[in-house]
Amino acid sequence: MYCPSTPKPLLTATEDVQKDVIDIATYRARIESRKAFALHVKEKAKTPGGKAILRCPALGPSPTVTCPLREMMKSAAKKARPHVEPETLEQEFLDTICTKHSAAFDLTEMQQPAQAFDYGTEEWEEFHDHARNTVESENQQLKAAGDEDIETASRRRVRGISAAQILITVLLVYHNIRKIAAFLDDELRRARKNTPSGPATVRRRDRAWLNRYTKTTGDGDLRVRNTKDLKRSADPQPLRT
Numbered sequence: 528m529y530c531p532s533t534p535k536p537l538l539t540a541t542e543d544v545q546k547d548v549i550d551i552a553t554y555r556a557r558i559e560s561r562k563a564f565a566l567h568v569k570e571k572a573k574t575p576g577g578k579a580i581l582r583c584p585a586l587g588p589s590p591t592v593t594c595p596l597r598e599m600m601k602s603a604a605k606k607a608r609p610h611v612e613p614e615t616l617e618q619e620f621l622d623t624i625c626t627k628h629s630a631a632f633d634l635t636e637m638q639q640p641a642q643a644f645d646y647g648t649e650e651w652e653e654f655h656d657h658a659r660n661t662v663e664s665e666n667q668q669l670k671a672a673g674d675e676d677i678e679t680a681s682r683r684r685v686r687g688i689s690a691a692q693i694l695i696t697v698l699l700v701y702h703n704i705r706k707i708a709a710f711l712d713d714e715l716r717r718a719r720k721n722t723p724s725g726p727a728t729v730r731r732r733d734r735a736w737l738n739r740y741t742k743t744t745g746d747g748d749l750r751v752r753n754t755k756d757l758k759r760s761a762d763p764q765p766l767r768t
Contacts (some may be wrong), residue, residue: 528632530584530592531622532611533564554640558647563591563609566624572634579637582629584613596625646704675702 529538536543540557542550549557553720567587570580585597591601594611625632625681650757673762677683683694 528581529561530564530566530594530611532594533561537561537564549736554647555649557743558645560609560611562645565591568589569629575634577634578631579634580629583624585626596621600602661677662699669699675699676707 537557537560540554540561541547544551544554564584566581567584567589568579569582569587572579583594583597584592585594585599586599588601588602590597590603590608592609592611595613596611642651644654658674672679675682677695680705682698683691685691685694
């Protein structure tokens with residue numbers, strides 16, 4: 528929702544860049560300039576189907592534009608702001624947001640185009656590129672052979688969409704559990720690397736002082752003695768060190 532006097536080039540920035548009327552640098556600059564003309568939220572909707580109270584961007588303690596119809600608060604910061612041109616303000620065509628302190632808007636009308644980031648900005652582009660790559664990677668993993676392999680019809684040889692959906696759901700749950708387990712294992716390995724290690728665990732064949740593979744004893748004695756000899760020895764080698 529924008530001020531009715533928002534310059535038209537700012538409102539048609541997306542359409543212009545799609546038609547190659549302007550380049551991407553100009554588009555980004557216009558998107559950034561357009562933020563100042565967005566209506567400010569005075570009161571959020573209290574119910575999902577309620578109304579949100581918005582006010583003119585030239586009102587309030589933090590105005591983002593200046594307008595001949597509005598008197599700026601004395602406490603507002605003294606800085607340069609975009610200015611609404613007087614010739615665009617014809618009294619008989621003024622919008623409700625221009626004649627009242629605030630106006631109510633249906634939340635259902637605002638939710639559909641609403642996004643967490645302003646459309647077309649670098650922040651929006653960076654987030655959605657990452658999100659899109661994540662989704663595509665997830666789809667590829669689910670369809671890959673060897674694990675869930677949901678692309679193979681033989682994994683769900685049942686009749687009916689409902690029955691197939693149950694099998695797909697089971698495979699998706701298994702996929703999520705497998706990824707969570709892998710993540711926790713990676714975190715545990717990372718924590719172990721960052722934790723000072725204690726004394727190394729002694730191998731069993733070193734604890735028993737007998738290496739059958741090289742036919743030597745742990746004390747450097749090259750004579751070969753089997754386990755029975757060690758047990759009968761008057762001075763048996765210790766089982767633990």
